[in-house]
Amino acid sequence: MGNHVRQTAFVIVTAASLTLFSSLLFAENWWQKTKDAVHEVSEAVEQKFLQQDDQEPDYQTPNFDPADPLLLAAQAHQWRLSHRQDAVWHSPMAVLEAGVNHGPTVVLVHGLGQNGMLDWLPVIPALAARYHVLAVDLPGFGRSALPSGEYSPENYAAVLAGLIADLAHDEVHLVGHSMGAAVSLYLASQMPSATPSPGPQLRQLMLVDAAGILERTAFVKSLATAPVPLEQLPDIIRSPSASAVDFAESLIERVSLLGDPTAVLGNRRIRDAVVGQSPNSNAALALVQTDFSRRFAQVTVPTAILWGAQDTVAPLRTGYLLEQKIAGAQLSIFPDAAHVPMASHTPMFNAWLLNRLEGTADDAYRYQPPSAPIGNTDLVLKDCSNRVITGAYRRVSLSRCKNILLDNVSAERLSVAHSSVELRNVSLVSEGRSFSSDESVVLGTNVLIQGKKAALIQGSRIDLAGATVAGADKALNVKATSLLVFSVSELQSGASRRPIHGSFRLEDKRW
Known part of the structure; x- marks a missing residue:
């Protein structure tokens, strides 16, 4: 260079x-x-x-801009673009229907931003040729009204559930992008699938660069x-x-x-006064305050996950986490794509989507963890940087090392001192202590740490997602002030088990 x-x-x-x-x-x-x-x-x-009573607002139906690309596309393809009353705020919500005479139904859920369903425009024509398509501008976005309230995944899931009950055919495939992927995950955890029940049945969930799960x-x-x-x-x-x-x-x-200064924003009037007329702020705050830990196990349909490897908005580690947490989920990665692959890599995206809808998916972009050579040796590294480690070991020791990735590694013990390390799909199991971190920075996704006294943390910053830390005695022993971040993880101390999702500053703490 x-x-x-x-x-x-x-x-x-x-x-x-x-x-x-x-x-x-x-x-x-x-x-x-x-x-x-x-x-x-x-x-x-x-x-x-204090003296005012709640009143049902009188929402005005927005007009479609004659130059709106979505309206022009709907007119050119003879799609139905109209406003319907949403099921939560009862406000006018823009809904597009295409391929009405086809089935099953594919529901497209957009992410943050006033583009709304316009982000799906490159995808809709290919889908409408074979499927009934429903796309929506969620309340507060695009061509829909701006109702007062919390734009949370829970509320948006209820909005979509009402739309699906009214318009969808018997079988539904749910496709969500970014915030819309988080909303779709929330809805999939509630929606009937395999069991006989009245109304449409969810058959498949597809998540694209999901945001806000961590x-x-x-x-x-x-x-x-x-x-x-x-x-x-x-x-x-x-x-x-x-x-x-x-x-x-x-x-x-x-x-x-x-x-968290946003805790008081659960009050509708306070939230409206603070957030004002910013749907992005409203939805983003509600999204990062949502804990999805209990949602994954309730998703029972086949799930496909797609990620752009260059995404700087929703980190790829979220995709690895989702693949592990949702039973049977399969992660695909577009190496050169960023956060909006349907716009930047439309032909690849459409092929990926149609193949999964039709059950003919190939493995061209499937994530495959690196091969892990079997071994029973010790790996000791000092003063090194920019290394990728895979395989099975008895003990791994890192001292004064920077930018080290342990990918698909199993060991009895990992010791990290004065180092920065990323762990991905790592299993540390022993009868004694399995993990120790001294004055280090550790980022881990899909990590198992299991031992009598599983982890010793001293003066470190630890960020774990999808982790299980299990100790026959205590899971964590924090001796010097450390910062710990857990996303959808679990602590087990003896017979006690608890989910954990939050940030903590600990010192001289056994947990």
């Missing part, structure tokens, strides 16, 4: 890091001020509306990454860039531990 390209990449990464640094440097003070401001607003709004700290932290993945940067700037990102992540974690 030439000097010019190296310098340009360095400037980009440094500028991004400094921008993030400057915005987060006084984050703790900002967070406390935000909490105080929200409290003041809550008191003022409560006082203002615990809120882990999700926000993922947005602090460099403009390009670290492994794609030249060696000369890779380590400094990693250090800048690591520092930004640590600040986000510290801020998250000061408490």
